[in-house]
Amino acid sequence: MSSNGVVTNGTSAVATKLNESEAANIPVTEIFADFVANAHTDSLDLEMREKLKEVIVDYIGVTAAAGYSVDSTPPIYKAVLALGGAEGSSTAITKGQKFTPQYAGFLNATFGHSMDFDDTYSPGTLHAGVTAISAALTQAELMGSTSTSDRFLLAVAVGYEVTCRLGRELGYEAYSQGMHNTATAGIFGSVAAISVLKRLTSRTIEMAFGFAGSKASGSMQYLENGSHNKRLHAGFAVHDAFLCVALAEAGALGATRIVEGKFGFLNAYSPNPNKDLKRLTEGLGTHWEWLVSALKPYPACRMTHGFIEMAGDLAQKHSKEVKGIICALSPSNFSVVGHRTPNKLHPENIVDAQFSAYFQTANAWIYGSNTGNAAYNKLDDPRIHALCERITCVKDSSIKGFGSTIEIEYADGSKEKQDMPFPLGEAEHPYTRDRVDQKFFSLATPVYGKDDATRIRDMVNSIEKHTIAELLDLLGREASAF
Structure with a gap:
């Protein structure tokens, strides 16, 4: 955000459009939709499973603590109740009642982002887990016995991957246009996570992505007065992802080429001169970029x-x-x-x-x-x-x-x-599993007590033996510091 409005990672740049011929030759949106539609639990190797369990444990601790005691929680919760959001069968962490899926996802993602304590993906300058996990939890609960814990883990991984890859191409430069990558890329990851659990077709997912491109939002103007907007950005992304998927499933026609098109996501949301569609899609499904995501040791930017x-x-x-x-x-x-x-x-x-x-x-x-x-x-x-x-x-x-x-x-x-050069939590300066647990218990114990916090941690660590309904039964119990 220099005087001319555009700052890259150390250099100035003018807004740069993707090469139209390159965009025509690399149908990114279709490739991403195919990736989501064809994702398989065979991808869940030991490294992936361990990483997923770490980020889910971390997400639960952060989300529960915020739902329990963060200053913005009461007015946001009150607004959802005023809109009739508490009339469904979906769990909002710490709230003790059920909500419509879009509002359960909204509350969980908002809580998860409220402390600025959620995991980060450095190349995209964003938080991918808060949207991916929130969307997957809510959809997995809706699926009930028709889905599995492995399918839930896969949905989380795919949601992360879509968000991280898009965020990497947006780059820091998106911030120079006042765009918050966590939210703008996060809605696509949320759509992906929901779609994996619902086993949607590639065409339906492409249409849902098309709608997501029109809903993607998140203004950095919140920096001016310390507003709650940033906390809500993740919630808006998950809420709107449920709407986008529902529209696509119902047969509404979404925009095609929403990622790579002339007026599509990458061109509209970032002046990054180094966008690379080949890099964006290369290794999709075999190389998991999101695995470099880092947990945060401090509740600050x-x-x-x-x-x-x-x-x-x-x-x-x-x-x-x-x-x-x-x-x-x-x-x-x-x-x-x-x-x-x-x-x-x-x-x-x-x-x-x-x-x-x-x-x-x-x-x-x-x-x-x-x-x-x-x-x-x-x-x-x-x-x-x-x-x-x-x-x-x-x-x-x-x-x-x-x-x-x-x-x-x-x-x-x-x-x-x-x-x-690398803050604690990055692969080059790693955050050990014992610190993951230490952070979790510091956040979750005041909310649930030591015994239930331990049960939650242990359930995530052996999630293959449990259902998401079992986990959410523990997480949804009412707890409030207000």
């Missing part, structure tokens, strides 16, 4: 995670007074978390703090990197605000992805610099 970890580690090693801190990040990430605007320098609400490199660095330096959601109880902490004034964020075009560097200048004149 992923772009701040390097600063949180480095500041926390360095502060533990030293007790010296800090004169100043320089936080360097890519130009694209700077545009989201680094601008020295009042709402980032001194955030007054949770969303602004989640997207503030200043607040996250200062909090980690003073209170450590593992304060979790309790960090947002310190929005008026004078020590944090004083340190924020001594933090400078700068752009560095040599930094890629979610990488970052931090330089500390101490009051005695000494300096210390640290570089983190």
Whole structure:
């Protein structure tokens, strides 16, 4: 988001359209529809199963905690009730009653995205699991005994894959147009997950994708005032995916070539000059791109995670007074978390703090990197605000992805610099399974109690022996901190 409105991963670019001949020769939408229609549980090898169980356990912990105690949950829940959403047979996590499928999916995905604690896919700068898992859970519950846990796992994997591959081609550049990849790509992944469980034909899936292209949305304007819009983006995507699939099944005619067409998804939603349709479809069904998705150790924008970890580690090693801190990040990430605007320098609400490199660095330096959601109880902490004034964020075009560097200048004149090319959770800096469980229990135990939290974790770990109905029976039990 530079002065000319377009920033790539360190370089400027003008909006670039896909080559029409290339688009004509690579029918992406049809290829994706075929992939979804022909997906088979044979793809669920041991690596895939273990990864799926990790992300599902993580999703449940994050979603339950948000449904239980996040500030935006009561008004969003109230709105769904006002619209008659609680009149179906589908489960919303922690709500203790049943909903129509589109509203159950909406609530679960909204809760799952509300803490900014859900897993991320770095090449696409998005969260794929919150939409894929929410859509698959709701549809699997609707299928009852006509589907299996393996089919559910497959639906989640396919939903992830579609979202991640589309997000990779959107790139960071989509953010320069104010588009939120989690939502815009997420609706396609949600359609895919639902379609796998329903065993839809390729033609029906293509039509559902066609409608999804008209419903894809998610404005980055939420950054201006810390609004709840971002949390809702994932929910809107899942809600609308159910509508898109229903329309396609009913025989409504959706747009063709919705991904690659002249006015299609990739052209309309991102100026990325490096869109590659061959890369987008290559290895589909054999190479699973989504497996590089990373779990998040901190409930904050992923772009701040390097600063949180480095500041926390360095502060533990030293007790010296800090004169100043320089936080360097890519130009694209700077545009989201680094601008020295009042709402980032001194955030007054949770969303602004989640997207503030200043607040996250200062909090980690003073209170450590593992304060979790309790960090947002310190929005008026004078020590944090004083340190924020001594933090400078700068752009560095040599930094890629979610990488970052931090330089500390101490009051005695000494300096210390640290570089983190990959934040904790990425494959190059892995998040171990014991930490997955630790995070889950920290989130789920206050909601369900230790015994039921353990039952939930164990049920996911052996999901092949259970039904989704059994799992949702535990997850749907009413729990609220309000």
